[in-house]
Amino acid sequence: MKNLSSFLFLSSSPITQECFIIANSCRLFRKGMGSMCAKRSTWFEEIFGFPEHKCTYEQVRSQFRLDQNDTVLTSLAINCGRSFYIGKFETPSVEELQSRLPSTKNPEQARARLSFFHISADVSDLHKNPNNYGAVIQAASQFNCLEMVSPHVTPRDGITDYISDRTQGPACALACPAATLYRNYFANGTGQGDEQIDCLKDAGDVMGNQDNKYWIMKNGYALPTSAAKMKELGARLRSQMDTRPSDYHSTLAKLRVGVQWNTEVGGSAGESSSSKTGRRKGPQCVTQVYCSALPIAYTNTIESIADIEPLARMVLDATYDATLGVAAILSIERKQRVNVFLTKVGGGVFGNRDEWITDAIKKSLQKYSFYRLNVFLVHYGSPPLHFLEQLEEIR
Structure with a gap:
């Protein structure tokens, strides 16, 4: 495992029953029924100048102005007045990202080599580290590019309570709070209060989900509707992989991720950051690349894990392909190596098998092996032995 002294480790456990209790307590505080979450609720006010939990969705929107083609967010709150560089947000598909890359290797690319390492680190510190300026960081989210603690939480509940969820995705979202506010309140012009982003929709349309209702999307969670439907879809996808792999990969290429290009970490626009090369x-x-996996552990409608495995693997393959695709695009544009930090999307509480995750990472590393990328798989503690065995470091 690569020893990087500048990467600090902070233990972070998956969502547990305790997390749900904390989240519920925060909602009770909003109604004036407790003070436990008072400190937890102050981060939003400290950054943006007013308490989110005292405002309606529409009132929060009215406290901000977007400038420079929606890449700069300014708080209009009397106690703030700060501007934040949020960068461009979009939801490209795997195939759209692929179309931005050269179809053939140029001489410079032919000499390039991807590197891969396991590291133990706190993702918040990775964001702040000046040596990671311009890095690509994969963030586990829901299919709406937000961080709902359960399928019952909506964008209208706001983003303040993200701080109660000590997992990787919310930590990434809070590392770039202005961009997160944008995705919740302003994405697609009106925000996600009434109509949410669905990064699985286009692939679902190809699979016939609109007519067959294999799954429903609830606040970013793709929830299977029945064991029979998932069994039917699983058999169909498995057959495609065996007999018509081009059809399978064509469907995979329709999956989308959320990309927050070149977005500000933490403080206000205009602050400087230092690096090895001096003051910037x-x-x-x-x-940031926001990706989701199937929330397998959130449903009891599956008879066998084998029935949902083909769809789950497809989503994971697309997730890692898209993340390295984003990094490859930046490497080509900048003509330099790019740091990429991956996470185990779909692991832990979501119930995706480690084998599916490592297989998806392997495929993406192979596909982008001739790009100038420094790829790191981030672990929260010592990397499990089977991850080290399945994913050997590439130096």
């Missing part, structure tokens, strides 16, 4: 003007910026 402007804020610390990274590119």
Whole structure:
């Protein structure tokens, strides 16, 4: 495992019953029924100048102005007045990202080599580290590019309570709070209060989900509707992989991820960050890629894990392909190596098998092996032995 002294480790456990209790307590505080979450609720006010939990969705929207083609967010609150560089947000598909890359290797690319390492680190510190300026950081989210603690939480509940969820995805979202506010309140012009982003929809349309209702999307969670439907879809996808792999990969290519390009970490626009090369003007910026996996552990409608495995693997393959695709695009544009930090999307509480995750990472590393990428798989503690065995480091 690569020893990087600048990467600090902070233990972070998956969502447990305790997390749900904390989240519920925060909602009770909003109604004036407790003070337990008072400190937890102050981060939003400290950054943006007013308490989110005292405002309606529409009132929060009215406290901000977007400038420079929606890449700069300014708080209009009397106690703030700060501007934040949020960068461009979009939801490209795997095939759209692929179309931005050269179809053939140029001489420079032919000499390039991807590197891969396991590291133990706190993702918040990775965002702040000046040596990671311009890095690509994969963030586990729901299919709406937000961080709902359960399928019952909506964008209208806001983002303040993200701090109660000590997992990787919310930590990434809070590392770039202005961009997260944008995705919740302003994405697609009106925000996600009434109509949410669905990064699985286009692939679902190809699979016939609109007519067959294999799953429903509830606040970013793709929930299977019945064991029979998932069994039917699983058999169909498995047959495609065996007999018509081009059809399978064509469907996979329709999956989308959320990309927050070159977005500000933490403080206000205009702050400087230091690096090995000296003082850098402007804020610390990274590119975040918001990805989801199937929430297998959130449903009791599956008779066999084998029935949902083909769809789950497809989603994971697309997730890692898209993340390295984003990094490859930046490497080509900048003509330099790009740091990429991956996480175990779908692991832990979501119930995706480690084998599916490692297989998806392997495929993406192979596909992008001739790009100038420094890829790190982030672990929260010592990397499990089977991850080290299945994913050997590439130096």
